[in-house]
Amino acid sequence: xxxxxxxxxxxxxxxxxxxxxxxxxxxxxxxxxxxxxxxxxxxxxxxxxxxxxxxxxxxxxxxxxxxxxxxxxxxxxxxxxxxxxxxxxxxxxxxxxxxxxxxxxxxxxxxxxxxxxxxxxxxxxxxxxxxxxxxxxxxxxxxxxxxxxxxxxxxxxxxxxxxxxxxxxxxxxxxxxxxxxxxxxxxxxxxxxxxxxxxxxxxxxxxxxxxxxxxxxxxxxxxxxxxxxxxxxxxxxxxxxxxxxxxxxxxxxxxxxxxxxxxxxxxxxxxxxxxxxxxxxxxxxxxxxxxxxxxxxxxxxxxxxxxxxxxxxxxxxxxxxxxxxxxxxxxxxxxxxxxxxxxxxxxxxxxxxxxx
Numbered sequence: 001x002x003x004x005x006x007x008x009x010x011x012x013x014x015x016x017x018x019x020x021x022x023x024x025x026x027x028x029x030x031x032x033x034x035x036x037x038x039x040x041x042x043x044x045x046x047x048x049x050x051x052x053x054x055x056x057x058x059x060x061x062x063x064x065x066x067x068x069x070x071x072x073x074x075x076x077x078x079x080x081x082x083x084x085x086x087x088x089x090x091x092x093x094x095x096x097x098x099x100x101x102x103x104x105x106x107x108x109x110x111x112x113x114x115x116x117x118x119x120x121x122x123x124x125x126x127x128x129x130x131x132x133x134x135x136x137x138x139x140x141x142x143x144x145x146x147x148x149x150x151x152x153x154x155x156x157x158x159x160x161x162x163x164x165x166x167x168x169x170x171x172x173x174x175x176x177x178x179x180x181x182x183x184x185x186x187x188x189x190x191x192x193x194x195x196x197x198x199x200x201x202x203x204x205x206x207x208x209x210x211x212x213x214x215x216x217x218x219x220x221x222x223x224x225x226x227x228x229x230x231x232x233x234x235x236x237x238x239x240x241x242x243x244x245x246x247x248x249x250x251x252x253x254x255x256x257x258x259x260x261x262x263x264x265x266x267x268x269x270x271x272x273x274x275x276x277x278x279x280x281x282x283x284x285x286x287x288x289x290x291x292x293x294x295x296x297x298x299x300x301x302x303x304x305x306x307x308x309x310x311x312x313x314x315x316x317x318x319x320x321x322x323x324x325x326x327x328x329x330x331x332x333x334x335x336x337x338x339x340x341x342x343x344x345x346x347x348x349x350x351x352x353x354x355x356x
Contacts, residue, residue: 006248008039008217008302009192009318011139012049012062012118013179017199019049019118021073028197030228032123034220035195035301036133036235037227038248043192043318046136049118051175052087056110058171059089060179071121082115113169128233137318142185150185154178157203166202177203184303190318193217193302204303214259217301219251222271224353238352243345250278250346282344 010032018024035042047062065071088109120136127134142150157163157177167173180200187194193216196204207213220227227235238244254274262270 005040006038007041007043007190007192008035008195009137009139009183009187009190010035010042010044010120010195011183011187012045012047012120013051013060014183014200015120015195015197016049016051016116016118016179017114018197019073019116019120020079021075025073029123029126030221031195031301033228033230033232033235034224035217036239037220037224038217038251038301039193040133040248042134043137044120044123044134045139046121047119047138048121049116051114051116051118051179052082052112053169053172053175054087054110054113055169055171057087057089057108058175059087060175065119065121071119071124073119073122074117078117079115082117083112086111087115110171113172126232128236131232131236133239139183139186139318142182142189146185146189149188150178150181153181153185153207157181160206162206163203176200180204186318188304192318193304195302201303207303214304215302216252216255216304218267219255219258219271219275221301222268223254223275227353238349241349241352243349247346247349254278279347279350282347 012019015028018028032042045062046065048065049060049062051060052058053060086109123134124136141147154177158174163173163177167176176199180196180203183196184194184204204213230238241247254271257274257277258267258270261273
């Protein structure tokens with residue numbers, strides 16, 4: 001990975017609640033487009049998450065996608081129907097190693113509080129040819145120091161009374177806590193930011209006040225909300241602008257300044273204020289205005305912590321894979337544009353997005 005390349009990991013477990021057909025997926029799609037402006041690469045976890053949890057039991061696993069089926073998102077009707085039906089854990093004895101048992105017996109059952117079948121695969125059909133910044137990957141279970149930190153965060157979260165109030169069903173809460181810490185530990189150890197949906201954000205919200213943790217990715221939807229409704233082809237064209245590296249650097253500076261300014265205030269107003277200062281500094285002759293447009297929720301694209309500040313050692317293995325016969329690989333080489341870091345060419349990207 002190039003030295004200055006930024007990567008966003010989009011895991012299944014921490015986004016399973018939102019990957020639901022209709023408005024939730026539409027909102028998720030907009031977040032991916034915002035992220036495509038800020039990050040060099042997007043890593044989407046392959047497979048299908050199957051998660052059931054209730055008062056007495058929980059079960060969560062990511063299974064390979066069945067190539068014989070057409071990828072589709074779970075519908076609200078299917079999710080509601082599943083949540084009205086108890087689920088059970090069945091066990092059986094293998095006659096042949098590696099071959100599922102012919103006879104299974106119910107070991108324990110539970111009413112269902114949540115039932116998610118989540119996948120990111122349908123997005124693959126939306127991407128235009130030449131989408132070289134998106135890649136589907138596999139994420140193995142954490143091991144070593146990465147697992148130790150995931151377990152440590154989990155133990156702390158399981159004693160958090162605010163989480164107990166927010167997610168009162170114990171097996172649901174513990175599953176959500178375990179899954180989000182797994183994803184966050186893998187991303188952090190790999191030096192990536194991690195996309196986390198609003199349902200799971202409550203698990204890590206208390207960490208953002210700790211040293212080494214922050215949120216990122218919220219400047220784009222605040223300053224350029226219309227980007228979320230652009231076509232993927234238009235996103236691809238914008239990403240090829242040679243000034244994108246400097247533009248992203250400015251956005252990250254804006255987010256740092258806004259976070260400091262809005263410690264106890266309006267983050268969206270702070271973002272606009274910081275961005276206006278950068279524009280005023282870059283443009284001395286012409287007047288460029290950025291009208292304040294408030295977005296409705298979903299500002300958080302990702303949570304990020306450096307491996308050094310988090311204490312994690314070693315690098316987790318995020319493995320690239322092939323999805324539906326199409327390989328997504330390769331990313332824009334940020335090093336080719338390092339010489340433009342100090343230029344004001346990023347204003348040209350601003351104009352393109354604004355349509356000036």
